[in-house]
Every structure is written in C-alpha cells, then in structure tokens.
Amino acid sequence: MEVSCAFPTALDSPDNIALAERLGYARAWVYDTPQQSPDVWMTLALAAERTERIGLGPGVLVPSLRHPMVNAAATATLAALAPGRVAISFGTGFTGRRAMGYRAITWSYMASYIRAYRGLLRGEVVEWEGAQMRMMHPDGHAPARPVDVPVLVGALGPKGHEVARELGDGLYLTLQLPEFTAEYSWVPYLAWGTVLDEEEAVDSERVRVAGGPGWALAYHGAYEFGGPDAVRGLPGGAQWWDVVAETPQEQRHLAVHTGHCVHLNEADQAAWDAGGHAMLRDVTISGTRAQVRHRLDELASRGVTEIVFQPCGPDIRGELERFFEAATSDPDG
Known part of the structure; x- marks a missing residue:
C-alpha cells in the first residue's frame, strides 16, 4: 500500500506538500472547497514548483464548480509543471457543494462532464451546453494534446460504480468501502486520525x-x-x-x-x-502505532491500494512523521 497525504487547501499547503515529499509520502491530494480554501489549482502549481518527486492532484474536483474547459486547461498546466506526477479525481460534492447549501450533483451530469473533460485533454472537439469546442492552445501555452493523466472517481454506490468503471482509472474513496472496491487496481482511501502514544487518553x-x-x-x-x-x-x-x-x-x-x-x-x-x-x-484511523498499522493492513485486504492521510492540528510535521512511521513499520516488529 502506498502512503500518501491530503490537505484541506490552505496558504501553507505548498510548504506542507514539500515537507511530505521529504518525509517520503508518495502523493499529495488537496481539496476543491472554495468556500473555505484558496484555489486548488494555484495551490497545486505552487507545490509543483517546490517539489520534484511527489505526486500531485486535486482530491476531489467538483464538476459544477468549473466549466470542463477550465479544469482541462488547469490540468494541462499542472501536467506541464509536474510531468508524470499528476492524477485527477472527481466527486459529487460532499463539502464542495453541501457546505454552500447545494445537494450533490447527479451521476448523469458527472458522466457527461468527465467525457467532455477527457475528450478535451485528448484534443478532440466536444460538445458542452450545446456548443462545440476544443483546446486550441498554441505551442508554449499548454502541452501538446493528448494530455494523458489518470482520472479517479469518488463512487460509493452502483451509479457511481458504473461511471468509474466506464470512465475512470480507479476509485477515490473516503468514510466507507463499497463492496466493489477490490474490482479496481488503484484505490486511494482518504482517512483521518492520529497515532497515540501508549496509554495516551483519547480525550487529551x-x-x-x-x-x-x-x-x-x-x-x-x-x-x-x-x-x-x-x-x-x-x-x-x-x-x-x-x-x-x-x-x-x-x-x-x-x-x-x-x-x-x-x-x-x-x-x-x-x-x-x-x-x-x-x-x-x-470512525478514524487512531490508535497506537501497532493499532494503526493493523487498520491499514485490514484496509489493504479489502482492496485499498493507497492510504491518504490528512494531518490536523498545529503540529503538521509531527502528525505526518508519526503516521508515516506507523504506516511503514514492520507489523511483526
């Protein structure tokens, strides 16, 4: 299982992503939550300039927040800044919509959006909202099409499963694991928690x-x-x-x-x-180092291929260090 991290997009996220790279994390995902965050694409671009190895991507984009051409152009920009390191995930909008008073988007809208988005990155003419369009970036304005980046879909139910199976390269999950998890070869699972010291009280x-x-x-x-x-x-x-x-x-x-x-x-x-x-x-991955490692092994047995840990609190470095040590420790040690 790969060990990655996530951040609720903030002004210090680029520095925290650079820290995560130094600590050995495989990938960093940042949230598309404009009601409480700086712009996800600006943040990822700054992170790209400050890192060399770590994977980068939005986790997750909410389609209704941007025209597919806007997300396609932003994806191409990030792919140019961090070649070979970009992955994209889409979701229906738990925080990105509900925190603004909207319900989640429909899966039919999601499917149409991803088709248009992927078609644009391939350099095709696509139709969106009754108009035909394609990426027309001259040389030096974006990488040449096709721009090949993997796309993951945040799906928990049968409708999402159909969309992910048809249009995605994997699942991006949080809070629960659907029964079809093991059908996918790439499954990041976003989780929270903290590694406790022995005998540390949970209400400290x-x-x-x-x-x-x-x-x-x-x-x-x-x-x-x-x-x-x-x-x-x-x-x-x-x-x-x-x-x-x-x-x-x-x-x-x-x-x-x-x-x-x-x-x-x-x-x-x-x-x-x-x-x-x-x-x-x-409800979180919290416990001693051994307990956390046991939880991760259990997730791996159910089809999770990448654990995505979001640190919280004032000591981000300490939380990243403690979790990475627990996740990569010898389970028999």
Missing part, C-alpha cells in the same frame, strides 16, 4: 486537535445523509444537534460545515465534551 487536548476534525465527519456525514435522527443516534449526537438546531434552516449547512476537516466547530465541541470522543478509534 493533543488528540482532540489532531484527531477531532476527522472524528467530527461522522456527525457531519450522519446529518447530511440521514438527517437529525441519524446524528442523534451517535454518542453526543443530541448535544451536537442542539447546537446546530439554533441556526435557521436556510443557514444550517453553515453551522454544520464550519471548520470542516480543520477544527471542531461549536456543535462538534459539544458532542466531544458529551462523550462522543469515545468513538474516535471507530
């Missing part, structure tokens, strides 16, 4: 800031996909919902997604304080 301050943002996704996801009843069923879920419910319905998504993947918001903190931290090991 260090663990809260390092493991808490990933843990909080259990509440965000339960609410988005199952509503208030689903989140109330989690430890501390009632307290979480009490805070979110104070926000008017039309702005409730703002209360849910504030701090998403970065820090605990007010509702998350209420759930943590009410005992929700007890399920940290269940």
Whole structure:
C-alpha cells in the first residue's frame, strides 16, 4: 500500500506538500472547497514548483464548480509543471457543494462532464451546453494534446460504480468501502486520525486537535445523509444537534460545515465534551502505532491500494512523521 497525504487547501499547503515529499509520502491530494480554501489549482502549481518527486492532484474536483474547459486547461498546466506526477479525481460534492447549501450533483451530469473533460485533454472537439469546442492552445501555452493523466472517481454506490468503471482509472474513496472496491487496481482511501502514544487518553487536548476534525465527519456525514435522527443516534449526537438546531434552516449547512476537516466547530465541541470522543478509534484511523498499522493492513485486504492521510492540528510535521512511521513499520516488529 502506498502512503500518501491530503490537505484541506490552505496558504501553507505548498510548504506542507514539500515537507511530505521529504518525509517520503508518495502523493499529495488537496481539496476543491472554495468556500473555505484558496484555489486548488494555484495551490497545486505552487507545490509543483517546490517539489520534484511527489505526486500531485486535486482530491476531489467538483464538476459544477468549473466549466470542463477550465479544469482541462488547469490540468494541462499542472501536467506541464509536474510531468508524470499528476492524477485527477472527481466527486459529487460532499463539502464542495453541501457546505454552500447545494445537494450533490447527479451521476448523469458527472458522466457527461468527465467525457467532455477527457475528450478535451485528448484534443478532440466536444460538445458542452450545446456548443462545440476544443483546446486550441498554441505551442508554449499548454502541452501538446493528448494530455494523458489518470482520472479517479469518488463512487460509493452502483451509479457511481458504473461511471468509474466506464470512465475512470480507479476509485477515490473516503468514510466507507463499497463492496466493489477490490474490482479496481488503484484505490486511494482518504482517512483521518492520529497515532497515540501508549496509554495516551483519547480525550487529551493533543488528540482532540489532531484527531477531532476527522472524528467530527461522522456527525457531519450522519446529518447530511440521514438527517437529525441519524446524528442523534451517535454518542453526543443530541448535544451536537442542539447546537446546530439554533441556526435557521436556510443557514444550517453553515453551522454544520464550519471548520470542516480543520477544527471542531461549536456543535462538534459539544458532542466531544458529551462523550462522543469515545468513538474516535471507530470512525478514524487512531490508535497506537501497532493499532494503526493493523487498520491499514485490514484496509489493504479489502482492496485499498493507497492510504491518504490528512494531518490536523498545529503540529503538521509531527502528525505526518508519526503516521508515516506507523504506516511503514514492520507489523511483526
């Protein structure tokens, strides 16, 4: 299993990606979340200039945020800056849409978008929104077509599986593993957590800031996909919902997604304080070095080929070092 990393796109992400390269990480993915992040393509371009080996890519692009020509041109630019290192992944928009109050895009739209995007990179004339177009970049403005980059699809259900199988080069997964995971030869799995010292308490301050943002996704996801009843069923879920419910319905998504993947918001903190931290090991890859390595071996046995770790908290270097050591340690040592 390859060991990669991810970052919620920030101004220091290029420096953190350069650090990850020095530590030995295989690839760095950054999020396409414009409501809380700087531009994903600018960030990747800066990272390309500061690195030589590490793979780079958006994880994941949300099609509705940009015209396919815009993403094709940006992909070509990054491929020129980091030849042989670029991979692209697409998703329907968990944070990139829901945090702005929209629902996820449809899989039919996703399929049409990827077809147009891939056709543009091949240098073909494609039709989009009733108009015919192709990449017309002169020499020196982009690499010559075709621009060959692998494309992964974030799919969890049967409709996404069909799109990934037809149009993708692999799956990009998080939060759960679908039954068809093992059918793909390339499966990055995005995960959060922290490596605990022996006897370190899961409710310590260090663990809260390092493991808490990933843990909080259990509440965000339960609410988005199952509503208030689903989140109330989690430890501390009632307290979480009490805070979110104070926000008017039309702005409730703002209360849910504030701090998403970065820090605990007010509702998350209420759930943590009410005992929700007890399920940290269940919903993130957290534990001692040996326990983390065991979890990774289990993921590999189910078809994951690349673990993608997002560090959190103020000590990004320390989190990257601890996780990489655990992931590459001898399981029998």
